[in-house]
Amino acid sequence: MKRIMECVPNFSEGRDPDRIERIEKPLRDADDVLVLDSAPDEDHNRLVVTMIGKPEALKSAMLKAMEAAIAEINMEEHSGGHPRMGAVDVVPFTPVRNVEMEECVQAANELASRAAEKLDLPIYLYEEAATSSERENLAHIRKGEYEGFEEKIKKPEWEPDYGPQRLHETAGATVIGARMPLVAFNVNLDTKEVEIAKEIARKVRHSGGGLRFCKAIGLSLEDKDMVQVSMNMTDYTQTSLYQSFEMIKFEAERYGVEIAGSELIGLLPAQALFDVADYYLGLDDFSPGQIMENRLLEEL
Amino acid sequence: MKRIMECVPNFSEGRDPDRIERIEKPLRDADDVLVLDSAPDEDHNRLVVTMIGKPEALKSAMLKAMEAAIAEINMEEHSGGHPRMGAVDVVPFTPVRNVEMEECVQAANELASRAAEKLDLPIYLYEEAATSSERENLAHIRKGEYEGFEEKIKKPEWEPDYGPQRLHETAGATVIGARMPLVAFNVNLDTKEVEIAKEIARKVRHSGGGLRFCKAIGLSLEDKDMVQVSMNMTDYTQTSLYQSFEMIKFEAERYGVEIAGSELIGLLPAQALFDVADYYLGLDDFSPGQIMENRLLEEL
Numbered sequence: 001m002k003r004i005m006e007c008v009p010n011f012s013e014g015r016d017p018d019r020i021e022r023i024e025k026p027l028r029d030a031d032d033v034l035v036l037d038s039a040p041d042e043d044h045n046r047l048v049v050t051m052i053g054k055p056e057a058l059k060s061a062m063l064k065a066m067e068a069a070i071a072e073i074n075m076e077e078h079s080g081g082h083p084r085m086g087a088v089d090v091v092p093f094t095p096v097r098n099v100e101m102e103e104c105v106q107a108a109n110e111l112a113s114r115a116a117e118k119l120d121l122p123i124y125l126y127e128e129a130a131t132s133s134e135r136e137n138l139a140h141i142r143k144g145e146y147e148g149f150e151e152k153i154k155k156p157e158w159e160p161d162y163g164p165q166r167l168h169e170t171a172g173a174t175v176i177g178a179r180m181p182l183v184a185f186n187v188n189l190d191t192k193e194v195e196i197a198k199e200i201a202r203k204v205r206h207s208g209g210g211l212r213f214c215k216a217i218g219l220s221l222e223d224k225d226m227v228q229v230s231m232n233m234t235d236y237t238q239t240s241l242y243q244s245f246e247m248i249k250f251e252a253e254r255y256g257v258e259i260a261g262s263e264l265i266g267l268l269p270a271q272a273l274f275d276v277a278d279y280y281l282g283l284d285d286f287s288p289g290q291i292m293e294n295r296l297l298e299e300l
Numbered sequence: 301m302k303r304i305m306e307c308v309p310n311f312s313e314g315r316d317p318d319r320i321e322r323i324e325k326p327l328r329d330a331d332d333v334l335v336l337d338s339a340p341d342e343d344h345n346r347l348v349v350t351m352i353g354k355p356e357a358l359k360s361a362m363l364k365a366m367e368a369a370i371a372e373i374n375m376e377e378h379s380g381g382h383p384r385m386g387a388v389d390v391v392p393f394t395p396v397r398n399v400e401m402e403e404c405v406q407a408a409n410e411l412a413s414r415a416a417e418k419l420d421l422p423i424y425l426y427e428e429a430a431t432s433s434e435r436e437n438l439a440h441i442r443k444g445e446y447e448g449f450e451e452k453i454k455k456p457e458w459e460p461d462y463g464p465q466r467l468h469e470t471a472g473a474t475v476i477g478a479r480m481p482l483v484a485f486n487v488n489l490d491t492k493e494v495e496i497a498k499e500i501a502r503k504v505r506h507s508g509g510g511l512r513f514c515k516a517i518g519l520s521l522e523d524k525d526m527v528q529v530s531m532n533m534t535d536y537t538q539t540s541l542y543q544s545f546e547m548i549k550f551e552a553e554r555y556g557v558e559i560a561g562s563e564l565i566g567l568l569p570a571q572a573l574f575d576v577a578d579y580y581l582g583l584d585d586f587s588p589g590q591i592m593e594n595r596l597l598e599e600l
Binding site for chain 1: 301304306334336352396397488541542545559560561562563564566567568569570573574576577578580581582583584585586590591592593594595596597599600
């Protein structure tokens with residue numbers, strides 16, 4: 001599988017195992033699609049599925065799963081702790097291997113177009129696929145949620161990118177888009193003073209004048225007598241993990257604090273760690289084609 | 301492809317493209333086998349093929365390639381710069397992913413047994429598959445080469461592990477075995493004094509009291525005005541690349557010399573670099589299952 005895309009749909013059903021199974025079935029049955037994780041949340045009443053696969057196969061499987069979700073979920077009866085505006089709430093496509101962001105934007109448009117027509121569903125495009133800067137931010141689009149959207153969608157500035165300018169009777173509306181994969185990377189500091197973690201987080205993150213593709217907060221780890229800089233690396237191809245790690249290290253030095261360890265949460269593309277090894281070993285001319293498994297992935 | 305083995309057969313034909321093609325055909329045609337590299341050498345008159353695949357598929361393809369090579373190569377007419385004792389000279393199996401060394405030893409024995417019977421070929425087992433400590437070393441087995449083996453094989457201590465106690469008329473004898481994959485890793489030092497590289501190489505390698513699975517020599521890089529510690533990491537699962545890198549760094553410090561960079565030559569398993577990233581980031585509880593591509597390889 002030379003070209004790999006990721007898709008992480010969020011469905012508004014996190015409680016009923018039978019419904020969840022029927023929603024996921026088209027994803028699990030699809031050729032050239034692999035479901036890596038299925039995370040239903042009862043409190044949120046929401047299901048997050050992580051899958052990777054060939055771009056075309058992901059799109060086709062996703063359309064079927066949207067159809068299944070719309071048959072299973074009635075937003076008129078839905079409640080849960082997480083903001084949501086539709087039965088199929090959010091569908092981001094992300095590039096993993098040999099895929100450009102532009103192709104993820106195209107995948108988002110194609111799925112939106114097909115789904116709007118087939119399912120009579122209003123659809124907004126977000127992040128890299130957004131058609132205007134006001135639509136880049138998911139929270140901004142979703143503001144008002146399902147209950148508020150009946151009115152919101154009538155406003156000219158909230159005309160959907162695809163589909164009718166009214167909510168689907170039972171499925172609400174959907175947001176589809178394209179973004180880079182997030183790498184969740186936490187660095188623990190050998191101190192109990194949470195202010196130090198917060199100050200370092202401010203320094204390392206983009207909003208504080210730090211790294212372009214890094215979001216960070218500082219927090220206490222009560223069970224460990226330590227504090228943590230908890231980060232979302234929003235584009236590991238441009239801001240590598242070693243950059244935030246080394247930056248935290250040199251910021252921590254002024255407090256006489258050392259790094260106690262770090263952790264990667266969830267899934268990440270192999271290249272994110274190859275880049276780290278490449279930096280620390282000072283490799284000249286390293287090529288991903290030197291990795292045996294990469295060669296195999298190109299062929300399979 | 302959950303379980304991956306590597307096989308790197310050496311054939312005694314490095315000049316005739318048609319013959320080489322016919323020898324390689326069974327390897328290239330096999331399902332679940334991927335030829336990563338084919339390196340014919342005219343001076344050596346020798347062909348080194350690097351391939352990975354499912355263990356059973358590798359063995360079957362290899363048996364067919366041995367048959368083809370024996371049909372193509374007449375050792376009575378063979379000359380070349382590299383030591384050799386047979387048409388199919390050496391066949392090592394190495395573990396890459398989710399495969400134990402014991403299974404490579406078993407693969408070596410199975411191939412040796414089948415080939416000896418089918419091709420009427422005397423076969424020796426070496427390295428991890430060796431049946432005695434005298435047979436671990438390939439150079440020791442091969443000493444005397446094809447020309448000397450007609451007499452050598454008659455000695456009781458050189459009775460083959462499989463097959464008849466006489467050379468094959470045209471194909472000589474073959475050595476089959478199991479070993480860890482070699483990772484060729486070079487570290488460049490910012491000095492012109494080759495003695496420093498030689499001294500550090502002595503310190504870092506196993507034979508000099510250094511790392512258990514590290515072979516190293518020091519040499520000059522004439523074109524770069526630098527010197528190099530050139531290493532073969534003989535078991536990256538037990539002696540990681542970062543260990544030799546850090547060891548070279550602290551040995552170089554006493555000479556006031558800095559590391560100028562490093563390079564990886566040829567192919568290596570992904571895990572060898574994940575281990576490097578794991579060390580430098582001080583990762584807690586990192587699991588290879590967190591790598592998206594690893595999950596995909598398990599399924600394909």
